[in-house]
Amino acid sequence: MILGFIGQGMFSMRFIVQWIASEKAKQSVIPFSFWIFSLAGSIVLLTYAIFRKDIVFTLGQLPGMFIYSRNIWLIKRSNKKIK
Template structure:
């Protein structure tokens, strides 16, 4: 059992300490921003007592998604790059819909 814990400790050290650089810090910051969109959505839905997707959800999606895309490009991960790039298109499209609706509401 001690060997298992030693192996796990060695693996954790290799993954989380030896690889630590500014890119990993950027990746974690991006992941935190991306995760915040779920927190914002959850809180808004709890307050409204129904499912709500506030504009801040899309803001965090864009910020986190863009930084994760930069990180994925640096890491040269094609799956991660494709996923983040596709997601960014959807996030920006939703922001466009929100802005258009606000303009139409203000005009009419």
């Protein structure tokens, strides 16, 4: 259960990070750390779901991991092109 709470906490942090970044910029933004917290939280929650043998929870976390990883990869690739 502790693992589930840790994963949920990490997953929830992405909203706080996004909210703070948007308030600072005075417009809606999605910072890189949003994707890091999304991926980290998803990995921990997936681990917890597998441990709990919950197929619905497991399948619910899998697509997000690919989306978050893809966004991180796109940002990193874009940053390399700029430099």
